Amino acid sequence: MTSYKDLGLVNTREMFKKAVKGGYAIPAYNFNNMEQLQAIIMACVETKSPVILQVSKGARDYANINLLRNMARGATEYAHELGYDIPVVLHLDHGDSFETAKDCIDNGFSSVMIDGSHFPYEENVALTKKVVEYAHKFDVTVEGELGVLAGIEDDVVAEKSTYTQPEEVIDFVSKTGVDSLAISIGTSHGANKFTPAQCTRNADGVLIPPPLRFDILSEIEKQLPGFPIVLHGSSSVPAKFVNMINEHGGHLKDSVGIPEEQLRTAAKSAVCKINIDSDGRLAMTGTIRRVFDENPEYFDPRKYLGPARQALKEMYMEKNISVLGSANQA
Numbered sequence: 496m497t498s499y500k501d502l503g504l505v506n507t508r509e510m511f512k513k514a515v516k517g518g519y520a521i522p523a524y525n526f527n528n529m530e531q532l533q534a535i536i537m538a539c540v541e542t543k544s545p546v547i548l549q550v551s552k553g554a555r556d557y558a559n560i561n562l563l564r565n566m567a568r569g570a571t572e573y574a575h576e577l578g579y580d581i582p583v584v585l586h587l588d589h590g591d592s593f594e595t596a597k598d599c600i601d602n603g604f605s606s607v608m609i610d611g612s613h614f615p616y617e618e619n620v621a622l623t624k625k626v627v628e629y630a631h632k633f634d635v636t637v638e639g640e641l642g643v644l645a646g647i648e649d650d651v652v653a654e655k656s657t658y659t660q661p662e663e664v665i666d667f668v669s670k671t672g673v674d675s676l677a678i679s680i681g682t683s684h685g686a687n688k689f690t691p692a693q694c695t696r697n698a699d700g701v702l703i704p705p706p707l708r709f710d711i712l713s714e715i716e717k718q719l720p721g722f723p724i725v726l727h728g729s730s731s732v733p734a735k736f737v738n739m740i741n742e743h744g745g746h747l748k749d750s751v752g753i754p755e756e757q758l759r760t761a762a763k764s765a766v767c768k769i770n771i772d773s774d775g776r777l778a779m780t781g782t783i784r785r786v787f788d789e790n791p792e793y794f795d796p797r798k799y800l801g802p803a804r805q806a807l808k809e810m811y812m813e814k815n816i817s818v819l820g821s822a823n824q825a
């Protein structure tokens with residue numbers, strides 16, 4: 496058993512309290528390799544932002560839990576070395592079972608998500624409650640989910656989203672004891688969040704998606720005043736990186752994300768954690784494709800992973816400063 500406290504990590508409790516009060520959101524960036532982690536820490540130290548390092552079940556299998564735990568310890572030491580001790584959370588993203596959540600808690604994670612959103616309501620309550628009871632013994636915080644996002648959540652693929660029902664949230668939170676709640680208000684996972692048929696085109700031909708259901712969010716806020724809300728599926732799918740991928744041999748079609756303006760609005764509300772994974776994938780892939788295309792003689796991974804890391808860092812800094820508002824909150 497490793498306590499996250501020995502790794503220099505914190506849970507989400509204080510972080511969320513401050514974020515809800517301060518009207519900003521904590522970035523929850525997914526990682527599964529060293530360059531992504533370096534970029535996240537560099538960006539968050541440079542912008543003095545708290546951060547949630549997110550590991551999906553797939554990432555956990557890919558990278559190995561012992562390595563991930565020690566990478567998180569290394570991340571807190573790296574932040575210190577860079578000159579600023581930002582609060583760092585190691586979080587399980589979309590935990591699918593009690594066993595996965597327990598294994599993460601036992602291995603130094605300071606926060607876990609248990610995603611029972613695809614189960615019938617009472618099953619979701621029972622599973623979430625079981626994880627909360629175990630996690631709280633070790634002062635680990637828990638995120639639950641109500642409502643289903645379309646797209647891929649690890650092995651769970653939902654074709655259609657189901658919005659969170661505001662009339663369920665008080666019952667769910669009080670029965671389970673969760674510390675935060677992920678909701679479904681129109682976001683989805685991946686780079687293709689909306690079909691072109693769901694969008695309109697602006698004068699430049701850019702696809703503009705329908706707005707998020709802020710009416711549902713404000714109804715949830717009324718039911719649970721001051722309670723930490725989490726927004727998944729919050730990549731903006733920057734045209735810059737989609738174009739970079741397509742200009743250098745890739746083929747991404749109809750990629751539409753959540754406009755930054757809408758994320759800014761969400762961050763000012765009770766939404767205090769915003770999950771971003773796909774944008775990191777796009778920035779890395781676009782940059783690597785460009786470097787390969789322009790330098791076919793390269794074969795040293797540092798020559799393409801280095802620029803990819805730099806692109807990631809710049810993108811995360813920009814998000815902290817002008818979208819989430821988490822800069823200077825550490």
Ligand code: G3H
Binds near residue numbers: 551648649650685772
């Ligand atoms: O919520 C989904 C995340 O983007 C994780 O994706 O399961 O492919 O690592 P992954």
Ligand code: 13P
Binds near residue numbers: 589685726
């Ligand atoms: P994106 O696919 O929009 O980056 O969402 C990531 C996410 O919600 C991880 O849990």
Ligand code: ZN
Binds near residue numbers: 684727728770
């Ligand atoms: Zn998610």
